Amino acid sequence: MRREINGTTLGYDMAGSGEAVLFLHAFPLHRAMWEGQVEALRGRARTLTVDFRGFGESDAPPGPYRLEGFADDALRVAEQLGIRRATVVGLSMGGYVAFRLVERAPEFARALVLADTRAEPDAPEAKTRRYALAERVEREGVAAMADFLAGLLGPTSKAERPQVAARVKEIVGAPDQRAVAETLRALGERPDSRPLLPRISVPTLVLVGEEDTLTPPDGARVIAAGVAGARLEIIPNAGHLSNLEAADVFNRELVGFLEGLPKDG
Numbered sequence: 001m002r003r004e005i006n007g008t009t010l011g012y013d014m015a016g017s018g019e020a021v022l023f024l025h026a027f028p029l030h031r032a033m034w035e036g037q038v039e040a041l042r043g044r045a046r047t048l049t050v051d052f053r054g055f056g057e058s059d060a061p062p063g064p065y066r067l068e069g070f071a072d073d074a075l076r077v078a079e080q081l082g083i084r085r086a087t088v089v090g091l092s093m094g095g096y097v098a099f100r101l102v103e104r105a106p107e108f109a110r111a112l113v114l115a116d117t118r119a120e121p122d123a124p125e126a127k128t129r130r131y132a133l134a135e136r137v138e139r140e141g142v143a144a145m146a147d148f149l150a151g152l153l154g155p156t157s158k159a160e161r162p163q164v165a166a167r168v169k170e171i172v173g174a175p176d177q178r179a180v181a182e183t184l185r186a187l188g189e190r191p192d193s194r195p196l197l198p199r200i201s202v203p204t205l206v207l208v209g210e211e212d213t214l215t216p217p218d219g220a221r222v223i224a225a226g227v228a229g230a231r232l233e234i235i236p237n238a239g240h241l242s243n244l245e246a247a248d249v250f251n252r253e254l255v256g257f258l259e260g261l262p263k264d265g
Contacts, residue, residue: 054179154239
């Protein structure tokens, strides 16, 4: 399905009934990465998956892009669909967007699941690398992302789960190269979310793949230590895309967390 939000047409899917769960996807994937989680929640929750601008079925307007804008887009989709409050699940870039969403609309988040993400901003050298990669993507196309994409999966998945690598390649597809470059710059410009952590007062689950080298477990520990009452789970034999690499474990943690939440209203 598609819907015009803030002057841009965005792709989304909504399924099920009950308490709402909003899923925010990783870079440079799109909402299809959450299919396994949507299926796991069938009959348990109302799920909403949204493509950020430039990815999946969403249009790719001119930049600059900002994570705050991605958060606003997701909030507007939810509101137009009658969702005023939801558990927000974000992985990697989706986690960065979740921080901006909570900052801008704290009343929207019923609970948080932050997976394979971190609160720290890019160090200067990492920011420089993002900008250099953005320029390469503009010159050479998405093929310039090959090394980055190879780092999304952990060594166990690379060695033992060829179907996961194939699925990731399929989901990434051929995104708009201008949107990819603009999003890389937005990631490099993201603010420090550590000051936000003590202000998060909703139930929070932090998940991270044991083999994640892009946002390693130490970053997840920072989030869990900063949010009062947060629970941290490290998922064995999974890299950065833990929801795809170890879907059974990820889904068990997600379902258990949601079932333990107090009912709204």
